[in-house]
Amino acid sequence: MDYLVLLYYCYTPIENPEQFREEHHRLCLGLNLLGRIIVAAEGLNGTVSGRRADCEEYMRLIKADPRFAALEFKVEEAPAHTFQKLHVRVKSEIVHVGLPHIKPYERTGIHLEPQEFRAMKDQDDVVVLDVRSDYEHSLGRFKNAVTLDIENFREFPEKVQELEQYRGKKILTYCTGGIKCEKASAFLLEQGFEDVYQLHGGIIKYGLEAGGEDFDGKCYVFDGRVAVDVNSVNPTIISQCHHCHTPSDRMVNCANPHCNAHVPLCEACAEQLDGACSATCQQHPDKRPYDGTGTYPKLSNHYNPEQGLLSYRAPSGIKN
Incomplete structure (x- = not known):
């Protein structure tokens, strides 16, 4: 396959997260990577997709930074990009749990x-x-x-x-x-x-x-694939269709953006409910068009470190 998906994180002090975000965003743009990256004073967390050569160069450059020498990439192959856009954001934690005082690079399991x-x-x-x-x-x-x-x-x-x-x-x-x-x-x-x-x-x-x-x-998984197989030894299905309760591991987001529930929904029920998790959500006036995938990527605010923030206003009542 021509593309790779990289999943990674590293808890390590970053003195100026805003400056690092700008530099890192430019790096990703230059390598044509798409995905979601979070930068915080406590470290770096990301999932990106790109062509094999671009991802390999990205990994090389990240590992060359002494702060990320211990970072380990989980690498999977893909036939194409698994993201539709690039977000590089600064937040208080690289995974939000409300425990900023805990520093895993000092003590963890x-x-x-x-x-x-x-x-x-x-x-x-x-x-x-x-x-x-x-x-x-x-x-x-x-x-x-x-x-x-x-x-x-x-x-x-x-x-x-x-x-x-x-x-x-x-x-x-x-x-x-x-x-x-x-x-x-x-x-x-x-x-x-x-x-x-x-x-x-x-x-x-x-x-x-x-x-x-x-x-x-x-x-x-938190990309366009939504759910991936991991068990090649003794696989089984444990989830059931949210509507008809038959075995199904086909994960979707409800087409009603005010619900947006993450639920398993078999193809037959998804077609019947037009991508909604229930008849009530199917009738909601703001229901999104169902294209058969059950995924609805958030609209981008189009931030570019070279151009600044291009404004975008989400429809009333919908979080972006």
Whole structure:
């Protein structure tokens, strides 16, 4: 395949995030990369797609910066770009959880490589903890994993009290690419949990290096692919169509932008409901046209470091 998808993060101090964002944005434009990149004083987080040669040059340049020497790229092939635009933004955290005081580059859970995680996950004194949102783990998760009922990662700190029953056990955290586990495991340590680990590189690396064994369903990803296969050893489907409840791992966003729910919807029901998650959403006057994909990329504000911000006003009531 001619294109690559790069998933990466690195917790490391960045003294001037705004200046770094400008420089990094220009670099990505020069290499014709598309995707989402977050810059913060605590580090860098991104998912981008591009032609193979451009992605390889991007990886070379990033790794040449001493601040990102430890950064590890998860690399997957793709037939084309998996994004439609480029966003490089400065935020307070590279993954929002509301714990800016926690610095994973100072203290976090013990990193387990995929093969180590596979060897430990079924031991009697181990609890495997999914730190992702409910729409993610409803599509796919490790066998017997503990999941939390959260709509967004920022709710994770409030749910830690539900884990009190697991004190004294080894807690193995996992997420899509590893970034959420950095803060989740560090927060667990701060709360007095002692044996805390994390799957290094997350589900994506586990699929690439360990065949995804015992990961049931598909992995939700934040690009145009929406859901990807990771298990080549013993795959299965665990999610059901939101409407008819038949097995389905076809993930969509509801065509009603005021709902925008992430739900599995089989092709037949998607056609019947015109991309909506329910008959009510189907009748909403602001419903977006359904093109068969069930994805609706956010409109760009067209920011370009060479030209500044070109204004865009979203339709009333719709967040951009």
